[in-house]
Amino acid sequence: MLSLHHYLILSGILFSIGALGVLIRRNAIVIFMCIELMLNAVNLTFIAFSRYLGNIDGQIFVFFVMTVAAAEAAVGLALMIAFYKNRGSIDVEDINLMKL
Amino acid sequence: MPEILFFSLVAGVAIISSILVVAMRNPINCALSLIMSFFCMATLYVMLDAPFMAATQVIVYAGAIMVLIVFVIMLLNMRTETSKNYVHGVLVGCIVAVLTLFVISGFLTKSPLTGATGSMTPELITKVGHTELIGRAMFSQFLLPFEITSILLLVAIVGSVILAKRKL
Secondary structure: OOOHHHHHHHHHHHHHHHHHHHHHEOEHHHHHHHHHHHHHHHHHHHHHHHHHHOOOHHHHHHHHHHHHHHHHHHHHHHHHHHHHHHHOOOEHHHOOOOOO | OHHHHHHHHHHHHHHHHHHHHHHOOOHHHHHHHHHHHHHHHHHHHHHOOOHHHHHHHHHHHHHHHHHHHHHHHHHHOHHHHHHOOOEOOHHHHHHHHHHHHHHHHHHHHHOOOOOOOOOOOHHHHHHHOHHHHHHHHHHHHOHHHHHHHHHHHHHHHHHHHHHHOOOO
16 A cells, blocks of 8 residues: 655655755756755655645645745746856856855 | 556656756756656656646646756757766765765654644545645635745746846
8 A cells, every 4th residue: 555655755765866966966057957856855745745644735835835946947047047148157166256 | 556556667767767867968868857757746746636736747847947947958058068077076975865865764764754634635635626625725824925925926037037137
């Protein structure tokens, strides 16, 4: 029988893969996509708990997470375009103005 | 039993496509595997009796957000950069990811994963309809957060226009 544990384990694995991607990739847009992956893993946790506890509030939370992700996508990609105009690349190793 | 088999299939595809997001060199391939992963998530939402959230996932995530990301990838024309070294700090990253997984599995085994159960049973969802239940909750109990969200979207629109503008 499918239980809450299955969904939570899958969600944990996806979150770890997303965290790994954020840490090891150099391309800023790929890092951005890995953040979206982590957000999705959390959404899956919310909906699984919502289903197994019989409470709809978790799904409303997912709705707001999606809205924030859309806003984040718009602002983040605008930032990357602005950075690309200045430096000619979006490698995170080139973002070093605040380094000592 | 067929439920578990189907879940394993969808979960396997989700995990493999997520690994591909991290491992692929070309950003376009990463974006396409991320779309695959989002579709797997939508399938899981259907299995969790949340069809409206599945539709929203496909429309908003796999539709709007990923189109935006693919558009920016093509706009910046990043194919030339893919031949360079594309990862850094692999060892530290792997250690942190494994530790994260370890902590999450610790939470899963130690906590009872129960709480106060609500009134939303699968029978109620099939009788009333998932969209109606979401709508009732969102426009009565969660009306203020919904309105604040519209302000957030307005701020995001203005901010992204100003950031991406050539000259202010």
